[in-house]
Amino acid sequence: MKCFYLIFTLLVIELAIAQVTPNSLFQNNMVLQRNQPIAVFGKAVSEKTVEIIFKNKLYSAKVKDGYWKVFLDESEAGGPFTLTIRGNNEIVIKNILVGEVWLCSGQSNMEMPVKGNKGQPINGSNLAILKSGNSKIRFFKVGRKTASKPLETCEGEWSLAIPSTVKDFSATAYFYGKLLQETLGVPIGLISSSWGGTPAEAWTPKEVLDTDLKEFTHWKTDMSLPQKLPSQLYNGMIHPLKPYTIKGVIWYQGEANKTYHQSYTKLFSSMIKSWRTKWNQGDFPFYFVQIAPLAWGGVDQAFLREKQLRTMLTVPKTGMAVTLDIGEEFCIHPAEKQKVGERLALWALAKDYGFEDIQFSGPVYKSIKVKEGKVTVEFDYAPNGVTNFGKEMSGFQVAGDDKIFHEAEVKITKGILEVWSKNVSNPIAVRYGWDAWINGSIFNTAGLPASSFRSDDWEE
Incomplete structure (x- = not known):
């Protein structure tokens, strides 16, 4: 027996x-x-x-x-x-x-839930939660996990959009998916994989850091914060998802890299390329959010915003949602997450879903022309010119041969932007928003804000 x-x-x-x-x-x-x-x-x-x-x-x-x-x-x-x-x-x-599936990743501004967190609100959250019931919007929230080697599984479960699930899901991702679902009329699946305070290298495969970025040696090595270590979050929270078929990625991150921004364009570009390679679905769309202005953090923030802009301009099938007008001076988590999600969705709707008649990007600096001491600034993504929508225009500076910048006066005439300073008789360079904090005031006529920019490439 x-x-x-x-x-x-x-x-x-x-x-x-x-x-x-x-x-x-x-x-x-x-x-x-x-x-x-x-x-x-x-x-x-x-x-x-x-x-x-x-x-x-x-x-x-x-x-x-x-x-x-x-x-x-x-x-x-x-x-x-x-x-x-x-x-x-x-x-x-x-x-x-069966519908459209998007991976949503990044640090705390992507992780921030619709209900807000620890005294930091999300504008319009209460009514958004109230009206959120929609069986055609579904979420998968990847559990936080660090790993020294790539994993094959993760924790999480699929949930239908109802108030009790929406309130705890990423606000940026939810508002992104909500606009897509309302516009396309098809089911939307959102896979959220994010962790606050994390740098881009934590989301990048080790072999990419060891080859494409081997000249950089400043990655964090604090073992008490494994989520900030190179490749740990790629291994634990991205690798387990591949090759699940997706339409593309939205990304909200950058604050954790601003103090060593010099490598960010190369790092971020390599990360995007590596995810596309790992999925083997070709160059799927990758849309991301430019970090918002913030009073503390210094001019490093302007440099980081520039590195993000360069990524958009150099990496195929990427797009950037600008937040220069909706930052909060003393809070790193802007409350206007609905605008962020919707600005990301405009990129997808225009580029991936055939809505060709809408504006999807704010003005992007193109060139300058100087005549009689005044600088005319030309932009891409502003077919009808630029406007300030009645806001006070600030944040412009011009410099001459001495490379010393002075606060500038600004005027918009029939959509054309002119900048000058009585202290600079022969300006050769212009900057906009080149500081930690600015309340963005330049838009295209669709209401999308211009990125901060500089026409020079001078070393600080």
Whole structure:
């Protein structure tokens, strides 16, 4: 009898171990990406093949080194659907929708929930939460996790948008997805993977830092804060998500890198490229938020904003939402997260969803012309010229050959911006918002603010 129980116990243990398990993103209520091959993947212990059934079609995936992956046929938006995964066991995933899936990542300004946090509000949050019920918007919040090596799974679950879930979800991501869903009319899936106070190198694969950025040696090494260490968050919170089929990424980060901004354009560009390479979906869109003005932090903030702007101008299929007009002088977490999310969504709607008649970027510095002591500033992304919408215009400086900047006077005439100073008879350079704090006052006629900029490249 003891022998029987021993054999029975061993069989139970073997059956428990010998199971196929999908990646942790594959759960009830999930959203799959429409109009692209859909990656389904996971682990298997003893199986040689795994069967997947979706929309009445059978797929077979070979198991290699304990892992399996298969791509389902492209699907139009819709649902709900059921996905069945079979090995020695069977897993049935229900209430699946097909629509648009976006990964939302960064530091605290992406992590900040709709309800606000510790005395820091989100404008309009109460009514947004009240009206948030929408079964076509769904979230997956990746659990915080650091790791010294890339992981294959993460913690989290898919939730439908209702007040009790929306209030604790990323405000920027929610307002982004909300505008997409209202405009496109299809299901939206938002995967939030963010952690406050974290630098971009923590979200970048180790091999990229060791090759593309090996000349930089200033990465943080404080072992008491593993979330700030190189590659730790890529390993624990991004790598487990790939190659889940997504439409693209939105990103809100930068404050943690401002004191060593010199490497940021290269670092950020390499990070974007590495994520695209890891997903193997081509150059998916990557839209990000320029950090907002803040009274403390010095001119490093202006340099960091410039590095972000350079990334947009040099990396394909990227876009930047400017926040120069909605910063808060003494709070690093601006309350206008709805405007942030919606400005990001304008990029996606214009560039990825065919809404070609809208403005999606604020004015971006193009060039200057000097005539009779006055500087005319020309912008891209301002087809009807620029305006101040009645705000007091400030933050402009001009300099001559001596490279000493003086506060400038400003005038807009029929959309054309002129800048000058009585202290500079022959100006050769102009700057706007080149400081820690500025209340942005230059917009295109669509109401989108201009980025801070400088026409010079002088070393400080």
